[in-house]
Amino acid sequence: MIKITDVSRNYKTGETVVKALKKVSLEIADGDFLSIAGPSGSGKTTLLNLIGCIDALDEGEITINGEKVTTMGKKGMTEFRRNNLGFVFQTYNLIPVLTAYENVAFVLSILNVSEEETKKRTMAILKEVGLEGMENRRPGKLSGGQQQRVAIARALIKNPQIVLADEPTANLDSKTGEEILRLMKKMNEKYKTTFIFSTHDQMVMDYASRLVLLHDGTIISDERRNG
Numbered sequence: 001m002i003k004i005t006d007v008s009r010n011y012k013t014g015e016t017v018v019k020a021l022k023k024v025s026l027e028i029a030d031g032d033f034l035s036i037a038g039p040s041g042s043g044k045t046t047l048l049n050l051i052g053c054i055d056a057l058d059e060g061e062i063t064i065n066g067e068k069v070t071t072m073g074k075k076g077m078t079e080f081r082r083n084n085l086g087f088v089f090q091t092y093n094l095i096p097v098l099t100a101y102e103n104v105a106f107v108l109s110i111l112n113v114s115e116e117e118t119k120k121r122t123m124a125i126l127k128e129v130g131l132e133g134m135e136n137r138r139p140g141k142l143s144g145g146q147q148q149r150v151a152i153a154r155a156l157i158k159n160p161q162i163v164l165a166d167e168p169t170a171n172l173d174s175k176t177g178e179e180i181l182r183l184m185k186k187m188n189e190k191y192k193t194t195f196i197f198s199t200h201d202q203m204v205m206d207y208a209s210r211l212v213l214l215h216d217g218t219i220i221s222d223e224r225r226n227g
């Protein structure tokens with residue numbers, strides 16, 4: 001369970017202050033498939049980065065599974081992120097010189113998993129995301145959809161409790177975007193991983209089991225859906 005309480009985040013650039021989030025409160029249940037939607041600049045990325053322990057807030061509190069991540073400090077947040085969270089980005093963010101296999105296996109090498117187990121788990125997850133036979137290709141030899149599949153495998157390889165995806169389909173055509181959504185939904189159901197993704201794409205919203213709408217740093221609606 002993620003508990004966000006009265007969270008504010010201000011960006012100061014010179015004399016001006018942008019209030020990116022204004023006292024946002026939200027509780028997210030384990031295993032949810034939640035979409036944060038809203039126009040560009042509404043605070044989606046800011047909110048995901050705070051939940052993802054990538055950024056620090058100015059006011060309020062975030063607890064994840066009872067752990068207060070907001071007072072952990074930089075080191076604590078890095079450690080927490082490494083052990084509990086997976087990330088998927090709009091631009092995939094794969095390492096170009098590494099193969100699909102290496103991009104995913106890399107995560108486990110940081111976690112001190114044995115070579116044999118790394119191989120087993122990496123091959124299995126790449127197969128699950130539909131990339132069997134493409135393990136040795138570098139990102140430049142994969143389509144956008146295939147690259148995002150590698151990114152999803154990389155996010156899931158350590159069995160995180162939570163995956164955060166910032167506009168995961170924004171660079172994909174609608175058919176490929178839908179395939180990526182279906183894949184994330186399948187993984188959500190199979191592994192009970194909580195998925196939180198941001199979007200301004202209606203099709204993506206339609207897949208969510210809960211839709212939170214942000215506007216100017218404030219939640220303006222929150223609805224349960226059939227997903």
Ligand SMILES: Nc1ncnc2c1ncn2[C@@H]1O[C@H](COP(=O)(O)OP(=O)(O)O)[C@@H](O)[C@H]1O
Pocket residue numbers: 011012013018019020038039040041042043044045046047
């Ligand atoms: N690093 C930053 N420095 C200054 N302003 C920022 C920064 N990041 C985001 N903002 C501002 O905060 C607001 C929310 O941005 P963001 O969370 O990126 O929105 P979204 O992801 O919904 O497009 C916007 O007004 C944006 O310009």
Ligand SMILES: [Mg+2]
Pocket residue numbers: 044045046166
């Ligand atoms: Mg954004």
